[in-house]
Amino acid sequence: MARLSIEHLRKSYGDLTVVDDVAIDIADGEFLVLLGPSGCGKTTTLRMVAGFVPPSAGRITIGERDVTTLPPWKRNCGLVFQSYALFPHMTVAENVAFGLEMRKVAPADRAPRVAEALRLVQLTGFDGRYPRQLSGGQQQRVALARALAMEPDVLLLDEPLSNLDAKLRQEVRVEIRELQRKLGLTTIMVTHDQEEALTMADRLVVMEKGKVRQIGSQRELYERPADRFVAGFIGRSAFLDGESLAPGRFVSAGGLHIACAAATGQGGATLALRPERIAVGSDAAGLANRFEARVEHAAYLGALIDIHVRLSEQDQMLLQLPNRQGFAEPRPGDSITIGWAEDAGLVYALES
């Protein structure tokens, strides 16, 4: 195991830059998740670390080794593909032994290491099966065991759970995380699934359009999102566009005056509010900001109720209310009072 450092990494295809100046440091034994919408450059970043895509610029260091120009077979990165990519002509045991064979481990020493890797993923006894005789979940574990058996310096996972059904995905999440912790594996996982990222990561990297938007723990990303994109991507936010006039004062596009501690006079800006900081009805009494809102649309989602409200001609927001006992969900056309405290919102200057 080793630490991994990515510096100023860039990848361009012609005029199109798909990974732009990415810098990430991953500590020994850390589980880092690259999270972002589809097409934002996560896979390309991971494939540059694995050695399949030559970077246009930048440096990748594993431990003390600069691997930027090394071919994949000299990097010692364990890789698990979304499609598992097992060798269909080899048995489970042969698949898992492949990395050891390539590293010239003596045949007698391979068997116990294969057995150990299969034990770790709970596939003891499946040695002689072929991949086509296994379920998707089992194939996924073989892929993991194959990567683990060669004792990689870093483990790279590209959407490893996206081909599993929902229930299995929950279980495998926990299993992968426990295994990673037990073995102290330095790991990068790529996903576009926010919940998966939040439940598994030590630290997250949020990417958008090839750029890193923010790196931090779940709490940091949720409570102090660095920009509007992160505020909308990690958890949900209600947004109001407007202007930050002066310290403590924000005016919405529709002319609502809002007391807001985060406003510093940035000029054109967006106010972001976490749904749970917005109070409704009698709960809103005594809060610094209180408004009458008209319900435009309400959706019952079980634990939550989504309500689209209009505060003025030009101000709309999406509220997410917990579905408490006896809560009567508002109907379109209803008028409700909503409110939030002065310290509730975050303000992001408009991006040019």
Add this chain to the structure above:
Amino acid sequence: MSATAPEAVAGARTGLAGALVVPATIFVAIGLLGPIAILFRYSLNQFIPGQFMVDGLTIENYVKFFTDGYYLNVLVRTVRVAVICTIACLIMGFPLAYVLARMTSPRKNLLIMLVVLPLFVGNAVRAAGWMAAFGSKGALNASLIGLGLIDQPLEIMFTENAVLIGIVAVNLPFMVLTLQSVIEGIPRHVEEAAFSLGAGPMAMFRRVLWPLALPGILAGTILTFILAMNAYATPVLLGGPKFQMMGPLVYGQFAQQNNWPFGGAISFILMTATIVLTVAAHLIVQRRYR
């Protein structure tokens, strides 16, 4: 009642499938097996000059072939040419097929057309082209002599090498297309997995690509081997009158010597040799790889 309804539909489907197989079956039976059976019967007849063919039941035609050094030599040469051509096609065809299979750019279809292009020209026409290019007064020798690089024309025409080059040129597209379609079915990620596990390009090829491409390799080699064993126009036109292979030999017996029984026997020996060698190679490869 309602439970039997789907049965009836399925039954009708299999009936239709059966009906669709009939034309091909009849064609194979009448068009291919029939003539072969007749040929085999002829090969047991006697040939008496002047009398054409006399009904009989003799193996003298086969004895004649296997006791005459000249004919044995033709068989050995044919097998040698076919084996060399097949190996050359495999060695040259695999990298090309791989590149084509892994290509994603729109130029791929253009390249495939280029590979197939030689097949648009018939064997005889192509061989005539080779003669014009490589004959002692052909374009190549004329330019080399004109440039003063050589003073005697190079002997390319009417050698075994000319025949080898000619047959490889014809068979290569078949090998490339067969291999390409099989390699396309091998996911790129599987190769990458091998690389990430520490396999260099050679090890990846040997342990992953080759075994997974094996069905295509077998199909391609069988196809090109059969084509080479039975080559006719290329050996005649590029090999010249003294370079005999089995295909032209059969034709000569039928058309020039009018010796149908012996021609039939040679046909049978050619067919049997092709089948036996193909099956033997198949078995050896299958044993080697599981």
